[in-house]
Amino acid sequence: MRALFLDTSSNYLSMAVYEEDKLLHSSTTLLYNRFNEELLDYLDFVLKKINISINDIEVFYVVSGPGSFTGIRIGVSTLLGLALSQDKSLYGITSLDATALVINKFYLKDKFTLKYKLRLNEYAVRSYDFSTMNFSEYLVKDIKEISEEAINLSDLEIPLTYSIMNKNFEQFIVSYNPFYMRKSQAEINFDKASNA
Numbered sequence: 001m002r003a004l005f006l007d008t009s010s011n012y013l014s015m016a017v018y019e020e021d022k023l024l025h026s027s028t029t030l031l032y033n034r035f036n037e038e039l040l041d042y043l044d045f046v047l048k049k050i051n052i053s054i055n056d057i058e059v060f061y062v063v064s065g066p067g068s069f070t071g072i073r074i075g076v077s078t079l080l081g082l083a084l085s086q087d088k089s090l091y092g093i094t095s096l097d098a099t100a101l102v103i104n105k106f107y108l109k110d111k112f113t114l115k116y117k118l119r120l121n122e123y124a125v126r127s128y129d130f131s132t133m134n135f136s137e138y139l140v141k142d143i144k145e146i147s148e149e150a151i152n153l154s155d156l157e158i159p160l161t162y163s164i165m166n167k168n169f170e171q172f173i174v175s176y177n178p179f180y181m182r183k184s185q186a187e188i189n190f191d192k193a194s195n196a
Helices: 035-050 069-087 095-106 160-165 184-196
Strands: 002-007 014-019 023-028 059-065 087-093 111-117 122-129 139-142
Touching: 002 069, 002 160, 014 035, 014 160, 023 035, 023 160, 059 069, 059 095, 059 139, 059 160, 059 184, 069 087, 087 095, 095 160, 139 160
Parallel strands: 002 059, 059 087
Antiparallel strands: 002 014, 014 023, 111 122, 122 139
C-alpha cells in the first residue's frame, strides 16, 4: 500500500511517502507560516521527484495536533481535499503519539512521559509504557505538576512522519479531525463575542 504522511503541526513541513515498509521519500523543510502558500507546490515537487502521481497514493495520514492551530488546519484540509477527490482514506495521529512512536522505535525507549506547551504554564501530557502497552489519558497540567524528566516535544527535532515505521503505528490512528487540548485564543474570543 502506498501512503503519504504529512506533518504541519510545527513551523516545519514534514512529508514522507511509503510503499509497504519501504520509505520512498522523506523531507522536512522550515516554512513558518507559509504552509498555505507552499504546501501544494512542495507536494507536487515531491511526487514528481519520486515519479508517482497523487492518484498512486492509496492512503493519507496527517498529524492532527496538538500543535500550530493554523498549520494543523491547513494540513488536514489539504489532505482531506485530496483524499476525498480520490475516494481514498485519511487518518490522523496526534503529535504526542507520533513522537512517542519515533522515540520508541529509534531511541529504543519503552517508558517515558511527553509534554507539549499549550498556553501560559499549561502543557499537554501523556505517559507511555511500550513494554506493557499501557498509556495514560491525554492530560492538561500546569508545569509545576509535571516531572522534570518529561520530554518536551519542542526540544526534539525528529520527523513525526517516521512514526509509521513503528510496528504499533496502527494502534494510535485516530480521526483526522484537528486535535486540540484547549480552545485557541481566536475561539475563546469568538465565544466571548457570541455570548455578549
